[in-house]
Amino acid sequence: MKGTIVATWLNTCRKIYDNQVVSSAMNSVGWKEDRIFSPIENVSDNDVKKIMKNIADSKHISVNELWRSIGRDNILTFHKDFPAFFQHENLYSFFRSMFDVHVEMVKKFKGVQPPIIDIRPISSRKAILKYISKRCMYDYCLGLIDGSKDYFKENLKIDTISNKDGELILELTFEKDIFYKKVYKFNKILSLGFMKNIASKVGVCTFLISSILSTVLFGFDNILKGCSISLVSSLISSFIVFMLLRPAKVIEDEIKKINDNNYTEDGEIVTGDIFENLYSLLKKHRKVIRADFVGFKGVTDEMSTFVRNINVISDSMMRTSEEISGVVEQVANGAVNQAENTQSAATVLNGNIESLKEIVDTENKNKQQLEEAIEKIDNSYANVDNSSKNIIESLMKFKEVRNDGVELEGKAHSINDIVLIVSQISQQTNLLALNASIEAARAGEAGKGFSVVAEEVRELAEQTQRAVKQINSNLGEFVDSIKMLVNKIESQYFVLEGETNNLQEVRNISLDATKSIQTVSKSMIKTIDDLSRESDTIAQIYNNIESLSAIAEENSASSEEVSANVSNYTNEIKNLIGNISEFKKLAEEFKDKLSKYNI
Incomplete structure (x- = not known):
């Protein structure tokens, strides 16, 4: 365990219970009561378990109850130390960001192995949460969930599906919608299960409609003629749609460039339709992003200069x-x-x-x-x-x-x-x-x-x-x-x-x-x-x-x-x-x- 999280747990215990109990528990494993933990320090799991067992025995509660109370209170501590992680609209979006937090923590602290929290929606208000931890700290996770719902002031129903082999699986029921899925049936029908191209869909649709209309108008005697006309109409409509959708490829390329973090190119398309508006919106977005990143890079340069100056001052202060x-x-x-x-x-x-x-x-x-x-x-x-x-x-x-x-x-x-x-x-x-x-x-x-x-x-x-x-x-x-x-x-x-x-x-x-x-x-x-x-x-x-x-x-x-x-x-x-x-x-x-x- 890293020193930062251990220090957070001990401070939480001091706040919930009292200093004497925590100090006595620390002394029981040979720690000084005023010990300072380094963020990169590795702390023995056994020592932490012994301390928590000692505190639980002193307060006449189970270790599971102790861990749940620590987890519940730690949310407030984490909010104080990492307020940016809590800038979410609801509880579900907060849980959804925990996997990204895990990735960032692994990058930030070498050797740290925080638990993995993954959440997947299964309906508009239900989701499956997986908590993967080799230390099997399930009660601590439940305490974190309790503290989170108290922080976001949301009602949450928690059902345990399984808790074994270092993996806790929970079914969470939220009070508000967390997921929506819009199905456009007409588009799906025209795809015939395999077509993704809109021009093809329009051609097929035109062919079918033209065939039906020609059959109705000219009868079955002229079906071949009607089919020919329908085929020509479908090809013409497909070509027209293909030509009309050509700006979509440019817009798609622009979106790919944005996804590839490329904001260098600048351009303009003229279509006189919605594609021109969409490209204009993308252009505005790219301009805003470019301006923001220019400011960000300036800030990072200032931060680097500031850090160098602070390092010089801090080195002098250190020597002094x-x-x-x-x-x-x-x-x-x-x-x-x-x-x-x-x-x-x-x-x-x-x-x-x-x-x-x-x-x-x-x-x-x-x-x-x-x-x-x-x-x-x-x-x-x-x-x-x-x-x-x-x-x-x-x-x-x-x-x-x-x-x-x-x-x-x-x-x-x-x-x-x-x-x-x-x-x-x-x-x-x-x-x-x-x-x-x-x-x-x-x-x-x-x-x-x-x-x-x-x-x-x-x-x-x-x-x-x-x-x-x-x-x-x-x-x-x-x-x-x-x-x-x-x-x-x-x-x-x-x-x-x-x-x-x-x-x-x-x-x-x-x-x-x-x-x-x-x-x-x-x-x-x-x-x-x-x-x-x-x-x-x-x-x-x-x-x-x-x-x-x-x-x-x-x-x-x-x-x-x-x-x-x-x-x-x-x-x-x-x-x-x-x-x-x-x-x-x-x-x-x-x-x-x-x-x-x-x-």
Whole structure:
């Protein structure tokens, strides 16, 4: 099957049913739903049958019903594509022209084998139609007949005589006369079944009439004479008729020339009768035909020139469209790559942004912890500073205690000196008491009282001496204890002084470290804030890239659409070039046909 008729069938199915059913049926045999069929393309019959079976099953109808509905609707499609084929007065004349259409289609499309439709009248309103098709598409033919009678708005009775061996024979009954046959009995009788010459017919007729009249007038006695007269009359009449009919031979020759497409010769006959009028009518007809064919040949020359110019333009358009198609395809590929790269970059950037957000969140938490740590460091430094101040204050008090201990040791030594003086006084008192006792002993009774006092003084001096020794001993221990305490206090003082110096140094270092940490922390906080702002900026950039990605996808889709449109445009130009070629072939065929007419 040729691609044109298959495309027509599928478009009809899309119109009668729906696109989804037809697209699904096309996909079932591996065809794309937007497939474009070439007029000279050969399509597999089996694929077409499978598609029609699929459509019929989808719509729950038989394949025969589907083909009949397609045929009925195809008449409208054929009328749209080939309106000249439908320029007939009635349905019968349309059917009668189908054989000529078949011949033209075979000439136009090499290898095509359309069905043969032949119709022969059998009465004034009846005809036998033969539909010959090796594919046995009888229901499609019946659908075409239904569509044809609907188009010409005629009632038609259809009776099937036979449908076998690829041949469908129908008896069609029309509502109007389609054929007439006029029989001239007198002419037929005079021919006697074998004579075609009018002069002979007139001679025979004259002979018979003359013979009858002579017999009636002269009787049977003079029959020989009558027959002679009749024979002479018939010969004379035949000769006269022959001479009168000589222009008919010229007219016959003119008609043969017209049938042979010869319109070159021009002439005139003078008869003074109907033959002169007939020749004049033929001459007028030939003149009209000659003028028409001169115009036709001029039109064909213009068509040939037009086709050549269109071919030049179409070739230029084809080259330009191919160049544009190549550029658009590159742009489309670039747009697709850009869209993919932009989407990939957006995806990567989105992942980086998410990671950056996590880092920012972590750094914000670290920022809070750092601020808390700085606050603790500040508090710690304050505590260290306070402790340092307290230790320094304690050190000062320690120093005072040490000084007090030294002073106390000095006072203890002073007391020791006093005790030593008391001890010396006690010793002297004891010596004085001893001397007093001696003097009292010398005085005797008079010195007893003084002796008692001296004894008491001596005892007191001894007690004092013992007390002084005890005090001196205790005081020595006390002084030693104070000295040891002072030494310990002095030792701890020096230790504390060293530690205080170390603590002061630590405080200073802590101060420097705190300041450095504060500087670093401020820098880190500023960096975190900057990082947060940059994160927001990058997020905004991501949104912009998302927008760019969407725009890139739109551009990609637009580029692909433009590429598809350019491809369609290129295909349309190819189709146009193909149609121009077909038009050129038609023009050449028309020119060849016109060349047969000699004007």
